[in-house]
Amino acid sequence: MLALRVFLWFFLLAYLLPLAISAALYLSSGSGAGWRIADRSSAGLLPPAATHRPALVRVFAAQTVRWRGIxxxxxxxxxxxxxAAGYTRYDYTAWGEPIRMNxxxxxxxxxxxAPExxxxxxxxxxxxxxxALQQAIAGYAWRERGHYRAWPGPNSNTFVSAVMGAVPGLGVVLPPTAIGKDFPWDGRWLRRTGSGTGVSLTLGGYAGITLGWVEGIELNLLGAVAGxxxxxxxxxxxxxxxxGMPGQTLETPAAPHRTAAAG
Known part of the structure; x- marks a missing residue:
């Protein structure tokens, strides 16, 4: 009984309370403009492509649409x-062809x-x-109409997790709010983490645990992550x-421009 009480208190404080606060913040901010007319303009996070000659890779995240943004x-x-004179953007969406370019x-x-x-x-x-990213995108298994599932996946975050995971040791850690990032996109429920510093166990994306030096400790319950x-x-x-501290990779002389700013 003690173990059950401890788990219930943990579930209340680590899952239900944060979600309740997020819901209150969502309601207090108002629904905003309808999704058809909502602002989709540049947030100014990238330099003009024509004047930025070096190669560039970014992963962005933004609160999703309507009540799901809670x-x-x-x-x-x-x-x-x-x-290159322009940027190439890839999303995985619920409408049209799932993999959407530009x-x-x-x-x-x-x-x-606004994204982060x-x-x-x-x-x-x-x-x-x-x-390697282009190859992973071209070979992504869940690419047909009807494959997208908002929960537990495969969704937009599953796609990004799979593509970035194609670069061994990269260690991109998506935010805990990236529901679907733990879905087993290649069918493996037990794997090494993307950074190679730990292991991740997922039960079909419905539950799981991740332990890694870069990823930290993450407990997934019904897609919601605390850690x-x-x-x-x-x-x-x-x-x-x-x-807490930004989740950025410490700069080294061999990688002076790399940061992982969230996760």
């Missing part, structure tokens, strides 16, 4: 080869919600990474996201 964010990938501004607001930068890499390392980052101390809460 607990979920939408993630997408942007890259630009060296010298359907929106590269750093555009997601139906009124989850991962950023420029220069030679970004240039070397882009072919701790020990390397860069922070707590992760469903609906509310990350609180």
């Amino acid at each position: 607990f979920a964010t939408h993630c997408w990938i942007v890259f630009k080869p060296e010298g 359907g929106f501004e590269a750093d555009g607001r997601w139906f009124g919600h 930068t989850v991962f950023a890499l420029d220069g030679a390392e970004a240039a070397a990474m882009i072919p 701790l980052d020990l390397r860069r101390p922070a707590i992760k809460l469903p609906g509310l996201g990350r609180f």
Whole structure:
């Protein structure tokens, strides 16, 4: 009985309370403009492509549309080869062909919600990474109409997790609000984490646990993630996201432009 009481208190404080606070914040902010007319303009997070010669890779995340924004964010990938005159953006959506290329501004607001930068890499390392990302996008298994499922996946966050996971040791950690990031996109329920510093167990995306030096400790219950980052101390809460030190990779001389700003 003691163990049950401890679990119930943990579930209340780590899951239900953060989601209730997120719902209250959503209701107090109002519903905003309808999704058809919501602002999708650039948030100014990227330099003009024509004047930024180095290769570039970004992962962005923004609060998703309508009531689902209480607990979920939408993630997408942007890259630009060296010298390219424009950015290429990839989203995975519920309408039309699931994998959507350049359907929106590269750093555009997601139906009124400004994105945050989850991962950023420029220069030679970004240039070397882009072919692997392109190959992962081309080979993504869940690419047909009807494959998209908002919960537990495969959804937009599953797609980004799979593509970024194609680069061994990269260690991009999506925000705890990226519902679907733990869906087993390749059928494996037990795997090494993307950083190679831990392991992740998922029960079809409905529940699971991740333990890793870069990823920290994450407990997934019905897609909602709570956890701790020990390397860069922070707590992760469903609906509310990350609180603590930024989840960025420390810069090194070999990778002076790499950051992972959220997760």
